[in-house]
Amino acid sequence: MKTLAIILLSAMLTDNFVLAKFMGICPFLGVSKKLDSATGMGIAVTFVMICATIVTYPIHHGILVPNGLEYFDTVVFILVIALFVQMVEIALKKLLPPLYKSLGVYLPLITTNCAVLGVTVLNIDNGYSFVNSIVNALGGGLGFMLALVIFSGVRRKLEYADIPDTFKGVPATLIAASIVSVSFMGFSGLFS
Amino acid sequence: MAENKTSLGKELGKGIIKENPTLVMLLGMCPTLAVTTQAANGIGMGLATTFVLLGSNIVISALRKIIPDKVRIPAFIVIIASFVTLIGFLLEGFVPVLYDSLGIYLSLITVNCIIFGRAEMFASKNGIAASACDAIGMGLGFTLALFLMGSVREIIGSGTWMTGIGKMLGIGWDGVTIPVISENPMLLFIMPAGGFFTLGVIIAMVNKIANKKPPQEIECGSCENCPMSGKCDKTEGEQA
Numbered sequence: 286m287k288t289l290a291i292i293l294l295s296a297m298l299t300d301n302f303v304l305a306k307f308m309g310i311c312p313f314l315g316v317s318k319k320l321d322s323a324t325g326m327g328i329a330v331t332f333v334m335i336c337a338t339i340v341t342y343p344i345h346h347g348i349l350v351p352n353g354l355e356y357f358d359t360v361v362f363i364l365v366i367a368l369f370v371q372m373v374e375i376a377l378k379k380l381l382p383p384l385y386k387s388l389g390v391y392l393p394l395i396t397t398n399c400a401v402l403g404v405t406v407l408n409i410d411n412g413y414s415f416v417n418s419i420v421n422a423l424g425g426g427l428g429f430m431l432a433l434v435i436f437s438g439v440r441r442k443l444e445y446a447d448i449p450d451t452f453k454g455v456p457a458t459l460i461a462a463s464i465v466s467v468s469f470m471g472f473s474g475l476f477s
Numbered sequence: 478m479a480e481n482k483t484s485l486g487k488e489l490g491k492g493i494i495k496e497n498p499t500l501v502m503l504l505g506m507c508p509t510l511a512v513t514t515q516a517a518n519g520i521g522m523g524l525a526t527t528f529v530l531l532g533s534n535i536v537i538s539a540l541r542k543i544i545p546d547k548v549r550i551p552a553f554i555v556i557i558a559s560f561v562t563l564i565g566f567l568l569e570g571f572v573p574v575l576y577d578s579l580g581i582y583l584s585l586i587t588v589n590c591i592i593f594g595r596a597e598m599f600a601s602k603n604g605i606a607a608s609a610c611d612a613i614g615m616g617l618g619f620t621l622a623l624f625l626m627g628s629v630r631e632i633i634g635s636g637t638w639m640t641g642i643g644k645m646l647g648i649g650w651d652g653v654t655i656p657v658i659s660e661n662p663m664l665l666f667i668m669p670a671g672g673f674f675t676l677g678v679i680i681a682m683v684n685k686i687a688n689k690k691p692p693q694e695i696e697c698g699s700c701e702n703c704p705m706s707g708k709c710d711k712t713e714g715e716q717a
Contacts, residue, residue, distance in 0.1 A: 305669050307511035311590060314506070356566070359584045360558040367551055396554070397588040399507045406584050451685045452677075455503060459677030466670040 289420050292413075296424030298472040302400045303432040304465060309400035312391050313433060314458060322387040323437040327430025329373050329388070331423065333395055334404050336369045337362070338422040341405045342415055362405045363396070370396045400429055436465055485610045492614030498591045499622035500683045505591040509623060510672040511582050514634065517642040517652070519627030521575040523620025525564050525583065530592050531612040532560040537600040538608035544601075553596045554587070561587045574644045591619060622679075629675050632658065634666030 302308045309330070316326045341362050349355050374392055377385040385392070395401060404425045408418035439461050448457045498504045505526075512522045533556050537544075544552045565583055568576040576583065586592070595615055600608040632638055636659025643651030665671045 307507050307669065307672065308585070310506040310510060314503075356562055359561055359565075359587050360555060363554050363558050363587055364551065367554060393550075394590075396550075397590055397593055399585045399588045402588050403581060403585055406581055410581060451688075452681045454684075456677040456681035456684065459673050459680065463670045463673035463677065466668075466673055467665075470668065470670065 289417065292417055292420050293424040293427075294475070296421050297428035297431065298469065299475055301428045301432055301469055301472075302403065302425050303429055304462070304469045306403070308403045309398045309429055311394065312398060313429075313436065313462070314455070316388065316391050317433050317436045317440055319387070320434065320437045320441075322384070323433040324430065325381075325384040326388055326391065327426070327433050329377070329392070330395060330398060330400065330429050331426025333366065333369045333373060334401050334422040334426045335419060337366050337401055337405050338408060338418050340365050340369075342408065342418050345409055358406065358409065359402075362402060366401050366405070367396045400425065432465070432469075436462065439465060485606060488607050488610040489614040492611065492616070492618040493621060494618070496615075497618040497622060497683075498594075498615050499619055500680055501687070502594075503680075504594055505589045505619060506676070507585065508582055508589060509626060510669070510676060512579060513623055513626040513630055513672065513675075514667045515578075515631045515641055516624055516627035516639050517645055518575075518578055519623035519625075520620060520642075521572070521645060522579060522582065523616065523623040525568065525575075525579070526586055526589060526591070526619055527613065527616025528564050529557065529560040529586050529589075530595060530616045531609060532563070533557045533592055534595055534600040534608040534612035535605055536560075537596045538603060538605045541601045549601065553593065553601075557592050557596070558587045572645055574641065578641070591615060625679060626672075626675055629679070630666045630671060633663050634668075634671060636660070636662045 296302075300306060303310065303313045312326055312330070317323050344361060344365070345355070345358060349357055349361070370393065373395070374385075377388070377392070404422050408421055411421075413421055440458065443457060443461055446457075452460070492498060496502060499506070499509050508522055508526070513519045533553070536556050537553060540552075540556075561584060564586070565576075568579075568583065595611060599611045603611070628638060631640070632655060636655045636657075637652055638655065639652035641652070643649060663671075666675065
């Protein structure tokens with residue numbers, strides 16, 4: 286139980302996927318303008334991460350390793366992820382059309398979100414058990430959502446700030462992200 | 478024939494500066510931020526990505542008439558992932574130092590937006606030679622951006638430059654140590670926060686230079702909606 290809590294919290298805070306490992310920067314910069322689309326994106330990514338972990342873990346340990354085909358990891362994992370993203374897309378289109386619209390092009394791009402492929406590969410690399418992998422995926426997804434939600438608040442303030450012309454747009458956003466990242470450094474050493 | 482050559486040259490050149498994938502088109506941010514704690518790592522990552530980009534662009538361009546439009550995205554992803562697996566093997570065998578230092582980000586080349594973007598925007602519409610030139614240009618532009626990021630972060634953050642290059646290439650020269658900074662390095666710059674900050678400042682500088690470069694070619698029109706009105710010394714109505 287204690288290990289699970291440590292895995293969950295460290296994936297969420299100390300090793301935050303966006304702010305400490307730089308995975309999933311594109312949606313982080315693209316979708317964080319509004320709070321509700323940030324939350325929606327966070328939930329969608331968390332869902333895909335957990336589903337992908339549940340499927341890729343048995344594939345890796347049950348099919349690829351016994352046959353000596355570990356090097357097919359990347360190819361197989363990315364196909365599984367693409368499948369789940371397609372499913373989420375269809376589900377959102379039917380169930381939550383407003384959210385579907387506001388996520389726009391970033392929804393199919395979850396496939397190419399490094400955080401999702403990253404979490405499945407990390408689970409294998411770290412030698413986690415099945416339960417630990419799922420908890421790691423959950424923590425990673427929640428951490429991604431946390432970063433997006435916090436940052437959407439920062440960006441709202443940023444819109445009213447008086448920024449030098451050269452820094453307007455992406456540069457200012459990146460520097461704001463740098464400051465948010467500094468605040469997450471405060472968590473380091475929490476679980477060591 | 479001469480015209481053909483110049484257009485290939487254009488495809489090659491555009492990726493390096495004008496349409497630099499990282500600094501101008503803002504693609505592939507994750508590896509740009511993640512592996513650039515050292516300049517040598519930046520070069521390694523850039524070249525590995527260039528290899529994958531070149532391979533996938535050539536194959537996708539060759540198969541562009543065979544792959545049905547509806548399944549093109551999964552097809553592209555499988556082609557790209559295969560090349561990533563290949564470069565993984567090559568690096569593990571020949572440059573194990575780089576393989577270890579890139580770690581998980583090596584398999585994440587699969588989801589680098591630059592590669593997918595070039596496949597979708599360029600290779601699926603153009604011939605093999607043009608796609609190959611496009612891939613080399615974009616790859617070198619990416620490498621250049623990573624090298625720049627890595628140099629800034631390594632010099633300020635650790636007070637060295639190009640450490641690790643000797644082991645990577647198997648040569649004697651192993652970077653330089655910068656005297657004053659290496660005694661008091663600003664550790665923040667090799668931490669995640671410094672990555673965001675450095676990239677922000679570099680993109681701002683690129684914006685500044687890109688806006689400044691062609692001042693004569695801009696059709697001014699009215700100064701009312703002009704973003705440059707604050708710095709422009711022309712008056713209303715006077716056109717370039």
